[in-house]
Amino acid sequence: MSKPLKLEQTWRWFGPDDPISLQDIKQAGAAGIVSALHHIPNGEVWPLKEIEARKGLIEKAGLRWSVVESIPVHEDIKRQTGSYKTWVENYKQSIRNLSECGIDTVCYNFMPVLDWTRTDLDYPMPDGSTALRFDETALAAFDLFILQRNGAKSDYSSEIIEKAEQHYHNLNEESRLELTQTILAGLPGSEEGYTLEEFREMLNSYKEINDQKLREHLYDFLREIIPAAEAAGVRMAIHPDDPPFPLFGLPRVVSTEADALELLRAADSPSNGITFCTGSYGARPDNDLPGMVKRLGSHIHFIHLRSVQREEGRSFHEANHLEGSTDMADVMKALIQEMERRKREGRTDHSIPMRPDHGHRMLCDFGQDSNPGYFCIGRLRGLAELRGLEMGLKA
Numbered sequence: 452m453s454k455p456l457k458l459e460q461t462w463r464w465f466g467p468d469d470p471i472s473l474q475d476i477k478q479a480g481a482a483g484i485v486s487a488l489h490h491i492p493n494g495e496v497w498p499l500k501e502i503e504a505r506k507g508l509i510e511k512a513g514l515r516w517s518v519v520e521s522i523p524v525h526e527d528i529k530r531q532t533g534s535y536k537t538w539v540e541n542y543k544q545s546i547r548n549l550s551e552c553g554i555d556t557v558c559y560n561f562m563p564v565l566d567w568t569r570t571d572l573d574y575p576m577p578d579g580s581t582a583l584r585f586d587e588t589a590l591a592a593f594d595l596f597i598l599q600r601n602g603a604k605s606d607y608s609s610e611i612i613e614k615a616e617q618h619y620h621n622l623n624e625e626s627r628l629e630l631t632q633t634i635l636a637g638l639p640g641s642e643e644g645y646t647l648e649e650f651r652e653m654l655n656s657y658k659e660i661n662d663q664k665l666r667e668h669l670y671d672f673l674r675e676i677i678p679a680a681e682a683a684g685v686r687m688a689i690h691p692d693d694p695p696f697p698l699f700g701l702p703r704v705v706s707t708e709a710d711a712l713e714l715l716r717a718a719d720s721p722s723n724g725i726t727f728c729t730g731s732y733g734a735r736p737d738n739d740l741p742g743m744v745k746r747l748g749s750h751i752h753f754i755h756l757r758s759v760q761r762e763e764g765r766s767f768h769e770a771n772h773l774e775g776s777t778d779m780a781d782v783m784k785a786l787i788q789e790m791e792r793r794k795r796e797g798r799t800d801h802s803i804p805m806r807p808d809h810g811h812r813m814l815c816d817f818g819q820d821s822n823p824g825y826f827c828i829g830r831l832r833g834l835a836e837l838r839g840l841e842m843g844l845k846a
């Protein structure tokens with residue numbers, strides 16, 4: 452029997468240490484799990500035994516391990532330094548091992564040094580919930596006056612520098628430390644955290660790598676792993692840069708529709724795909740989200756649905772899933788059309804896995820320890836709204 456034509460509702464589970472249990476996730480109505488072996492060091496092969504153990508836990512709860520998010524890409528691969536060739540071979544082996552266990556979708560990213568970046572993890576919303584926020588002034592204050600990065604000044608306008616200086620002076624010691632921790636300690640899912648000194652060293656190691664070089668390194672990586680993924684029947688889904696513009700003078704190469712197109716062309720294969728993250732792409736007003744679904748749709752292997760409210764300049768905060776700057780109904784319509792198209796073409800992957808990405812901290816989330824952005828009630832609300840939106844649009 453063919454699968455019903457609807458997005459596969461999934462939920463990110465950080466593994467046995469996640470304060471939100473698989474039983475909780477079942478009650479949220481998700482059927483698929485998005486998970487990763489966070490304990491395996493970056494670069495190492497994911498052993499079959501470990502994959503099977505995680506899969507066993509998920510299946511025992513009556514759920515399915517739908518997507519791996521993520522197999523991290525070692526910094527050596529992004530810089531083409533050190534043992535990067537070994538890490539690439541290991542990456543291919545991890546893909547094959549996942550395939551052997553029946554797991555066929557893998558999310559990853561190619562952001563140098565930091566995975567996603569925010570400056571505030573508890574930004575108060577008018578209804579009493581809190582949101583994640585990226586404030587470009589706070590980021591510049593950190594860069595210019597806490598990190599004191601060489602050459603940072605040339606990356607900002609004089610207006611931002613002035614505002615950042617003011618911002619910095621208004622912060623007490625504790626708030627400066629908190630800002631530093633928020634940016635450097637590593638948000639959930641990012642496997643690395645740094646001290647200020649380590650961070651300076653990491654930035655320094657990218658001194659010679661400009662946008663063009665990082666692109667070449669990404670495309671070289673794709674030309675290696677995509678054929679291996681195709682042979683194993685695994686779909687790779689690259690996550691966009693979050694936020695989708697350069698930070699700390701580092702190059703960014705997965706921020707726009709043009710970037711996505713270019714990387715898809717670099718290794719022409721059905722296995723070369725994208726994670727369509729409406730929150731990350733949506734932080735740029737020049738990314739036309741429904742249009743991207745129409746044009747890149749056949750390569751969308753995984754979907755993160757959330758909406759950001761764009762503020763002045765490059766700042767934004769995360770809105771409720773159906774609010775903010777993204778017209779989620781338009782995005783959903785385009786996704787439904789993409790699923791219908793796949794079905795007509797006889798593709799078996801028409802139920803594209805989707806997860807509600809992030810969510811406000813609300814209600815009893817305040818009494819519970821959890822990963823920033825990954826609270827239970829906020830995501831439960833998001834998933835419920837998105838599920839209703841999809842059903843309503845199909846009615």
Ligand code: DNO
Binds near residue numbers: 558559566
């Ligand atoms: C943040 C996540 C990212 C994502 C990675 C994918 O909430 O969307 O950490 O998992 O960038 O590799």
